[in-house]
Amino acid sequence: MLQSKSLVVEGKYKVAVFAGILVIATLHLLNSGYRDWNSGADTAYVLALMLLFFSKEKIDDERVQSLKLTAMYVAFAAGWVVTGALRFASYLKVRPATPETSSANDAMFIVLALAFALFHYWRFQDGRSADIGMKDEGRE
Amino acid sequence: MKNHVRELRTLKQWSQGELAEKLGVSRQTVNAIETEKYDPSLTLAFKLATLFKKRIEDVFEP
Numbered sequence: 440m441l442q443s444k445s446l447v448v449e450g451k452y453k454v455a456v457f458a459g460i461l462v463i464a465t466l467h468l469l470n471s472g473y474r475d476w477n478s479g480a481d482t483a484y485v486l487a488l489m490l491l492f493f494s495k496e497k498i499d500d501e502r503v504q505s506l507k508l509t510a511m512y513v514a515f516a517a518g519w520v521v522t523g524a525l526r527f528a529s530y531l532k533v534r535p536a537t538p539e540t541s542s543a544n545d546a547m548f549i550v551l552a553l554a555f556a557l558f559h560y561w562r563f564q565d566g567r568s569a570d571i572g573m574k575d576e577g578r579e
Numbered sequence: 580m581k582n583h584v585r586e587l588r589t590l591k592q593w594s595q596g597e598l599a600e601k602l603g604v605s606r607q608t609v610n611a612i613e614t615e616k617y618d619p620s621l622t623l624a625f626k627l628a629t630l631f632k633k634r635i636e637d638v639f640e641p
Contacts, residue, residue, distance in 0.1 A: 496605075497605075498599075501608075501620050502607065565607035565608070565616070
């Protein structure tokens with residue numbers, strides 16, 4: 440009970456933290472190069488994204504669970520394609536954007552980031568439609 | 580699946596937020612059900628039918 444309560448973070452704060460992680464990770468990758476990124480820092484980013492994605496929503500109902508699962512399915516498939524493309528580009532020696540190799544942590548980072556973005560986009564779409572519905576009825 | 584949640588809610592003069600609170604779900608979830616983007620679980624469907632004092636087949640059409 441205490442554990443589940445402590446993990447509840449409001450969606451808007453999660454999105455802000457997510458944006459922060461993406462900015463820091465991108466700056467880190469661009470500034471220090473792929474070798475430094477792959478020396479352990481990537482694990483921290485993956486852990487942060489895992490905590491964000493798997494922590495409970497303020498109202499953690501069945502729609503949230505369903506959207507999270509669908510987001511994870513889609514992100515896993517898309518992540519597999521993206522990491523495959525990165526490896527292929529690396530094989531073709533496309534420079535300078537692609538790394539030499541892609542680690543499991545890189546793949547997890549891509550999958551989690553995609554899943555998080557998809558989930559919150561779909562939730563935003565639900566909320567947006569709700570606002571339109573309220574206007575139609577002249578309520579709230 | 581077609582449903583009559585929006586009509587029934589309007590008849591009761593509840594907002595989406597009020598219905599969501601009674602069901603223990605978020606307002607976005609109620610909207611997703613009303614716009615037929617999401618088919619609720621049997622548990623939630625029964626909760627909706629009970630709240631509206633209707634049979635489940637009067638709320639949801641296959």
